[in-house]
Amino acid sequence: MKRTILSIAIMATSFTGAMASDFDKALNILVSNNLEAKVVAERGVSEIESLKAENALEGVEAEFSRVWGNNSEIGNKFAVSVSQGFDWPGLYAARRKAAKTAESALEFLKSSAMLDARRDARVLLLDFIHNSQLLELQESYASRLDSMETYYKRAAEEGLETRLDYNKTVLERIRVHKELHQLERDRDALIVRIQAFNGGISPNEVISLVGNEYPRVDRSKLTSILTQVEERDPGYAAARLQSEAARQQVKVEKMSGLPGFSIGYEHETEIGGGFNGFSVGINIPSWSRKHSRKAAVLEAELAEKDAQLALIQKKADLESDLVQLDYYEHAIEESSAIVNDSAPIKLLRKALVAQQITLLNYIDEENYFIQAHRDYLDLIYEYNLALARLMYYE
Numbered sequence: 001m002k003r004t005i006l007s008i009a010i011m012a013t014s015f016t017g018a019m020a021s022d023f024d025k026a027l028n029i030l031v032s033n034n035l036e037a038k039v040v041a042e043r044g045v046s047e048i049e050s051l052k053a054e055n056a057l058e059g060v061e062a063e064f065s066r067v068w069g070n071n072s073e074i075g076n077k078f079a080v081s082v083s084q085g086f087d088w089p090g091l092y093a094a095r096r097k098a099a100k101t102a103e104s105a106l107e108f109l110k111s112s113a114m115l116d117a118r119r120d121a122r123v124l125l126l127d128f129i130h131n132s133q134l135l136e137l138q139e140s141y142a143s144r145l146d147s148m149e150t151y152y153k154r155a156a157e158e159g160l161e162t163r164l165d166y167n168k169t170v171l172e173r174i175r176v177h178k179e180l181h182q183l184e185r186d187r188d189a190l191i192v193r194i195q196a197f198n199g200g201i202s203p204n205e206v207i208s209l210v211g212n213e214y215p216r217v218d219r220s221k222l223t224s225i226l227t228q229v230e231e232r233d234p235g236y237a238a239a240r241l242q243s244e245a246a247r248q249q250v251k252v253e254k255m256s257g258l259p260g261f262s263i264g265y266e267h268e269t270e271i272g273g274g275f276n277g278f279s280v281g282i283n284i285p286s287w288s289r290k291h292s293r294k295a296a297v298l299e300a301e302l303a304e305k306d307a308q309l310a311l312i313q314k315k316a317d318l319e320s321d322l323v324q325l326d327y328y329e330h331a332i333e334e335s336s337a338i339v340n341d342s343a344p345i346k347l348l349r350k351a352l353v354a355q356q357i358t359l360l361n362y363i364d365e366e367n368y369f370i371q372a373h374r375d376y377l378d379l380i381y382e383y384n385l386a387l388a389r390l391m392y393y394e
Helices: 002-013 020-033 035-054 089-157 163-197 204-210 225-232 234-256 289-339 343-353 359-390
Strands: 061-068 076-086 260-270 273-283
Touching (some): 020 089, 020 163, 020 204, 089 359, 163 204, 163 359, 225 234, 289 359
């Protein structure tokens, strides 16, 4: 019940303007145009094709020879041979199985790369929304100071206010506009990052869709996320298949130490006669292959550990964000009503006009409330970042 009430409060304060569908459209555009995820997928395809190439038969070997005798009685000798080399028969099946497993792992890696891209795109859009909200707050503050400077300048010229108060408003206006310009530069930098993520395509459509408020999130979808990691995380699935492929590669390396064979056809002519026959050869592998087998065993052990570490780390990250959500929700609930209340600023303005407080007191007090509002916007931003990470599978 408490979370339901809090969700309504959050929606009322900062989540009411943007439709999730528009945010999702912007998100989908970014992900579809992103080049990094595509490069990861293509690189994986290249690696699989290399594995398949290793499982092909060696090329047919053909030899031709002609030997001239040193006298006419012996004559000349002519020979042609064609041979084909083979690895140990079971080795081809072992390589094919390892390549197939690696190919299955690649499909999960593609999915993982796309989910990573979607998460990174979501975070990038949240960065833009956060910047937009800070800009809106700062522009409002800067506008109030602009009007105050205009008033104090005219009042100082007419002798109604001191030159000192006018100078204070000028200095404060300069400071506030400096912060405003920094936020504008941050926005420009974000636009550059969005365009880069968008494959170099203009980000105008994305920016127009995302707006300046956060998308709505169904918090209930995240309650069972920890129990779904093993079933839904493609990165963990890929790690498990890579571990299996590594174990199969151990078998490949062991069988690679078995002899290879070659079978050939031979034709020779000598002293006017012709000879036809066949040849059978055997290839004894080098003893140095034992190091390859040992390396494959170690690789398989490491792959198994990597899969377990990937699962443990993913669960730890998600659990940490779930814990943080509770903290953020409590902090937002505590400060929401006060921060979004415009009455304090109005009261300060009335007190200043009635000369109950000095201009310096007014500036200090207003800065206090402005900073509290900034902290509140930062808090909501961190809350949405945690949600974005927890929505990894959505």
